[in-house]
Amino acid sequence: MEQWIAGLIAEHSLPGPVWAIQLGFMLVAAFLCIALYACLVAGLLTFAERRVAGKIQNRIGPNRVGPQGILQFVADGVKLILKEDIIPADADRPLFRLAPYLVATGTFLTLVVMPWGQRLVVSDLNVGVVYLVAVTSLVVAGILMSGWASNNKWSLLGGFRSAAQVVSYEVPTGLSLLTVVILSGSLSLSEIVAGQAGGGGILRWNLFHNPFAFLAFFVFFISALAENNRLPFDIPEAESELVSGYNTEYSGIRFGVFFIGEFATIWIVSGVATALFLGGWNFPGVPVDPRSFGGAALGTLVFLVKSFALVLLILQIRWTLPRVRVDQLMGICWKYLVPIAVFNVVMSAVWLVAFKGRGLYDLVAGLF
Amino acid sequence: MAEVKTELMTLNMGPVHPSTHGVLRFQLETDGEIIHQCVPDVGYLHRSIEKIAEGLEYFQFMPFTDRVDYVAAINANHGWAVTCERMAGHAVPERGELLRVISAELVRLASHLVAVGSNASDMGAVTPFLHALREREKVNDLIEELCGARLTHNYVRIGGVSHDAPKGWTDKVLRFCDGFLPAVDEFDRLITFNRIFRARLAKVAVISAADAMAYGLCGPNLRASGVDFDCRRDDPYGLYPELSFKVPVGQGRLGTRGDCWDRFWCRVQEMRECVGLVRQAVERLPRSGPEFWNEKKVFKAPAGEYYVRTESARGELGYYVVADGGKQPHRVKIRTGSFAAMSITEPLARGLMIADLVAIIGSLDIVAPEIDR
Secondary structure (H helix, E strand, O other): OHHHHHHHHHHHOOOHHHHHHHHHHHHHHHHHHHHHHHHHHHHHHHHHHHHHHHHHOOOOOOOOOOHHHOOHHHHHHHHHHHOOOOOOOOOOHHHHHHHHHHHHHHHHHHHHHOOOOOOOOOOOOOOHHHHHHHHHHHHHHHHHHHHHHOOOHHHHHHHHHHHHHHHHHHHHHHHHHHHHHHHHOOOOHHHHHHOOOOOOHHHHOHHHOOHHHHHHHHHHHHHHHHHOOOOOOOHHHOHHHHOOHHHOOOOHHHHHHHHHHHHHHHHHHHHHHHHHHOOOOOOOOOOOOOOOHHHHHHHHHHHHHHHHHHHHHHHHHHOOOOOOOHHHHHHHHHHHHHHHHHHHHHHHHHHHHHOOOOOHHHHHHHHO | OOOOOOOOEEEEEOOOOHHHOOOOEEEEEEEOOEEEEEEEEOOOOOOOHHHHHOOOOOHHHHHHHHHHOOOOHHHHHHHHHHHHHHHHOOOOOHHHHHHHHHHHHHHHHHHHHHHHHHHHHHOOOHHHHHHHHHHHHHHHHHHHHHHOOOOOOOOEEOOEEOOOOOOOHHHHHHHHHHHHHHHHHHHHHHHHOOHHHHHHHOOOOOOOHHHHHHOOOOOHHHHHOOOOOOHHHHOOOOOHHHOOOOOOOOOOOOOOOOOHHHHHHHHHHHHHHHHHHHHHHHHHOOOOOOOEOOOOOOOOOOOEEEEEEEEEOOEEEEEEEEEOOOOOEEEEEEEOHHHHHHHHHHHHHOOOEHHHHHHHHHHHOOOHHHHHO
16 A cells, blocks of 8 residues: 555655645545444444354344344444533543543554555554554553543543553563564564465464464464453453443443444454464465455455454354453463463474474475 | 552442342442452332331232242242241142242242352353343243233232142143253353353352351352251241252362352252252142132231241241231231341451452342342
């Protein structure tokens, strides 16, 4: 997309100020595209979640608005926009207003580096993985801010829980990302995906590169669930303990923005896991060729299908498991996930040195 | 290191809070998430039911007993009927007794479903709750066919029951029993032995047998602590002595005897026992016969003081009645399990976390109307 913008600019070769205005418009348009995309995906995911929950719980779920109820999220969005926007007395008003947008922004920004397809990356940063970890930290600032600004003790507890949780779980998440970075030798998500192509089919994926990468995937997935405040780690909003946690006092569209952020994060977590561990747009037998439009579209489709499978898994986990207690949550992180993640990083490095960078598939194939 | 001056935070849990199931209120003094003090506050659902009883004839009080414990209304009906019959030496035909057993055990089972289901949903697992309510719905349908009501049944009468079972009803009950046991097994697989669930409940809030008796706990809460006492067996009434059933007692299977998980497990096992009781009662049900002792006489209890206890879903439900020989009781006092359970939350919660208090409330199966009457 960067090249496309640059190409457009070069083509028209306009004088200075007009050029700048045009770039400004494009940035706004790009942001709107991302935001709209995120809202659409988040909305569809709320629908998916409710239908999955319905299936699991012997009920139907929303099925009235639109075919099979798929437009329910539009109705919900309209409802939230029309609702009265209540700010509690003695709340810290500026912070209270800002917090949900900070949460959503932190989530939307990650979409920038997401490799949806070979040609469908907003910006293929060469420090993509680092960028990803950095911008997701904005979310916790927003949650903490909302908990503090609400002037409600339950919200405050929710905010604190969230801060402790996200800060802790960033460690195993980051270390698991590092495992992949070591294997791929690149911080760019597109390059990491491209490195998983080639003969050997799914055995080329980072997931099967070596046993430690396999472990790292599960460490990443579990910690990502926790960072995303999903069950069984949804203690910041544990509705039976903290009423609704950090968003207790929110109403109207601000409440909705929190949820757009949360649901978009589910999609992003699945996308990142797909790109880093599950081969991204690669799938054996599917001819993904970036030069033709069809090939590129096919690649994007493969990516979407893979990440949606992970999304479904996350949704089902949510509706199956109970919630851990706050001290148990920290125990899981520091006693199990962090040591395993460190072990993975070290052993992956050792593996690379010992086998000269070859994966499990290459080693086995080399035997014959 | 410099001392940081901190102070305790006062948190109001309830009367409107998702896990207080109705209108309980706890005033918490917490240090972050750790509870230093938990003061239960009762009285939000007081309806003067005991006072109302003084102005009504004995049989007129029956619908009010529904409201004492609306999760297991027939159990409360049953208790009042047994109390009145004991006072006056009133007899009940066998068919009436058996219909009482069937309906009371079905309702006990439904009440336990609500208890274990909401305990699970308090721990964050919403799905088991809905699965439990699906089964409870079937019980509600059966009871509705029996007496027309789904929640406040008002089914038992002094001297029998209000309606005979409709045609084919017992077959439906048996069919429900057949389907229910697999559903409980599924429930166990889904939640009871779930690792996270065990970690949340086992070894949490242990009540020793001595404490349980000292605080007057009853029913599954008492038995989970290892005290083997069940009014149906140890202070028998109705036809219960002629039916065989086991009384599940807490074993400390996953942790310490008397912890939250034991209380949960006791209820799950009791549901299975209820099914056995229902089956026996249906088998013994005579083809025909009166379900109600039709004695056209005003009910009067001889003067005196009476205390009669029956086993409700929440344990010993006792009616203490002072009768003056007239048509109305002089004084009625109802002893309920939830009130005793509420009183033990204060020592139990000390030093635990807020999330544990939620587990305690759920595992004690506190039902708000029973606390206040």
